[in-house]
Each structure stands twice: as structure tokens, then as C-alpha cells.
Amino acid sequence: MTAPDFSAGVPEDLDRSTGRAPSGRPELVPESVRLDGRRALVTGAGRGIGRATALALARFGADVAVCDRIDVDVARTGYEVAGLGRSTCVGVLDVRDPDAVDAYLAQVAEDLGGLDVVVNNAGGGFFSPVLDVSAGGRHALIAENFTQVLDVTTKCVPLMADGGAVVNITSIEGHRAGPGFGIYSAMKAAVENLTRTLALELADRRIRVNAVAPDMIPTPGDAGLMADSAAVSDTGWALTPWPDEGHPDDVAAAVVFLASDLGRFVTGTTLHVDGGTMAASGWKRPADGGGWVL
Numbered sequence: 054m055t056a057p058d059f060s061a062g063v064p065e066d067l068d069r070s071t072g073r074a075p076s077g078r079p080e081l082v083p084e085s086v087r088l089d090g091r092r093a094l095v096t097g098a099g100r101g102i103g104r105a106t107a108l109a110l111a112r113f114g115a116d117v118a119v120c121d122r123i124d125v126d127v128a129r130t131g132y133e134v135a136g137l138g139r140s141t142c143v144g145v146l147d148v149r150d151p152d153a154v155d156a157y158l159a160q161v162a163e164d165l166g167g168l169d170v171v172v173n174n175a176g177g178g179f180f181s182p183v184l185d186v187s188a189g190g191r192h193a194l195i196a197e198n199f200t201q202v203l204d205v206t207t208k209c210v211p212l213m214a215d216g217g218a219v220v221n222i223t224s225i226e227g228h229r230a231g232p233g234f235g236i237y238s239a240m241k242a243a244v245e246n247l248t249r250t251l252a253l254e255l256a257d258r259r260i261r262v263n264a265v266a267p268d269m270i271p272t273p274g275d276a277g278l279m280a281d282s283a284a285v286s287d288t289g290w291a292l293t294p295w296p297d298e299g300h301p302d303d304v305a306a307a308v309v310f311l312a313s314d315l316g317r318f319v320t321g322t323t324l325h326v327d328g329g330t331m332a333a334s335g336w337k338r339p340a341d342g343g344g345w346v347l
């Protein structure tokens with residue numbers, strides 16, 4: 054290996070004082086991930102992935118409006134956002150209620166002056182084979198995992214500045230079958246598809262629309278579902294290809310990336326935060342190591 058020859062001085066095309074190539078666009082620097090001055094909204098921010106995401110957005114500099122149907126939980130997240138020195142707007146509401154969403158977003162617009170980032174995180178379900186779900190249960194699952202995402206997004210986009218970002222929290226279940234969670238899975242798949250269409254329809258405004266699809270992130274909601282369904286039994290198989298357990302912050306990190314300028318050319322796609330489950334597509338191995346089997 055030979056050392057570079059600096060004897061000729063700074064090359065003609067580089068700025069003499071900085072040694073950098075001049076360019077018409079902002080440089081990619083560590084600060085590109087910061088969200089100072091951005092205004093974000095996170096639904097379902099009282100606990101789990103939503104809470105971790107709200108706090109991460111605040112730590113990276115954003116003001117963060119947080120809503121949830123559980124008052125004590127979302128109040129706590131609001132205090133935590135404020136404790137990080139950011140503005141917030143706390144809402145106690147069920148995002149399936151369009152009137153409540155209207156009232157809350159009016160408050161967000163007044164308190165934060167608009168939005169740059171919208172994270173559709175609220176969602177969930179219950180265990181039941183598809184054909185056993187009652188008409189009421191069906192309606193609730195569709196509203197919880199699809200209709201409210203469409204409603205919240207439709208109402209937030211007019212409040213958003215050009216150059217903003219929408220991030221929809223979907224699921225590995227939107228990419229495969231979901232026995233016992235069939236309607237939830239179908240609705241997450243619908244949000245995945247909606248994400249792609251909105252990415253095209255909002256490109257002229259430079260609003261990027263992406264999904265983050267988690268799997269195996271320990272949260273209160275996930276623990277409850279797993280206990281109800283017994284879908285994760287102690288069979289001796291590793292839960293994910295990745296050897297360590299996931300954390301809500303892993304999902305929050307993906308949202309921060311997509312919300313920031315680092316993701317400026319990323320739209321209409323899905324970031325899988327799942328320890329390799331999507332890649333495995335059925336391949337598994339014993340928890341204590343060993344070969345991959347189908």
C-alpha cells in the first residue's frame with residue numbers, strides 16, 4: 054500500500070478552507086438524524102412501542118404530541134416528553150372515534166402549530182380463529198387496525214408541512230398468515246398496501262410514507278396476546294433468528310431514521326424490525342443452537 058501524495062496541495066475541485074467538495078445539497082453529517090424543530094404525533098403512546106417511539110423522537114429533538122385511550126399511561130408519557138424539554142399535547146381518546154380524533158387534532162394544531170411526523174402506532178387485537186369472530190369483533194378489529202389509520206392519516210396530512218414523514222407500524226403478520234389473528238393480519242397487510250399508494254400520492258409534497266413491521270418486541274400488549282393464544286409455547290425453538298431479544302427502542306430507532314433526513318429518499322417501503330423473522334420465512338432452529346430446519 055502506498056501513502057497518498059499531498060505535496061501538490063488541495064485539489065482544484067475542493068474548497069480550500071474545508072477540504073470538502075462543494076455541493077448544492079446538505080452534507081450527510083451525524084446531525085442529519087436530528088429532529089430539532091419537527092413536530093410529531095404518536096398514537097397509542099401510553100406504553101410499549103408507542104411510548105418508546107415518542108420518547109426517542111423527543112430525545113432526537115422533536116416536539117411530540119401523544120395520545121392513547123389509557124389516561125394514566127399517556128399522561129406519564131407526556132410528562133416524560135416534557136421532562137426532555139420538548140413541547141407536547143396529551144390526548145386521551147380512542148383513535149377509532151372520528152369526532153375525538155377531530156377534537157384532538159384541532160388541539161395539536163393549536164399547541165404545536167402543525168405536524169411534520171405522524172406515527173400510526175395504535176393497534177392490536179385478540180385471539181380467535183377468523184370464522185369464530187363475531188360481527189362486533191370483526192368491526193372492532195377492522196376499525197382498530199385499518200380504518201383509524203386511514204382516518205388519522207387523512208386528517209393529519211393537511212396539518213403537515215411539505216417534507217414530512219408518515220410512519221405506519223404494521224407487523225410481520227401483514228406479510229404472512231396469522232392463525233388466530235386473521236383479521237388483524239389482513240388489516241396490517243391493508244395498511245402496508247395503503248402505505249405504498251400514499252407514498253406515491255404524497256411524493257409531490259415530499260411527504261414520505263413508510264411502514265415499520267415489528268415482530269417479537271416484548272411489550273405489555275404483546276405479552277397479553279401471547280398468553281391468550283399460547284402461540285409462543287415452550288417448544289424449544291428459537292423465537293427469532295437473531296440470538297438476542299428485541300426491545301421497543303429497536304422499533305423506535307427505525308422510526309427516527311425514517312422520520313429524519315437520513316431517510317430522505319426512502320418512501321413506500323417497509324423496514325422489518327424482527328430479528329430476521331421475515332428473512333427466515335419458516336426456517337427455524339433450536340433455542341440452544343443447532344442447524345436450521347423447515
Ligand SMILES: NC(=O)c1ccc[n+]([C@@H]2O[C@H](COP(=O)([O-])OP(=O)(O)OC[C@H]3O[C@@H](n4cnc5c(N)ncnc54)[C@H](O)[C@@H]3O)[C@@H](O)[C@H]2O)c1
Binds near residue numbers: 100126146147268271
Ligand atoms: N410488540 C410486538 O412484537 C409487535 C409485533 C407486531 C406489531 N406490533 C404493532 O405495534 C404497535 C404497538 O404495539 P405494542 O406491542 O406496543 O402494544 P401495547 O398494547 O403494549 O401498546 C399499544 C398502546 O396503544 C394504545 N391503543 C391501542 N388501541 C388504541 C386506540 N384504539 N385508541 C387509543 N389508543 C390505543 C394502548 O392503550 C397501548 O397504550 C401495534 O400497532 C401492534 O400491532 C407490535
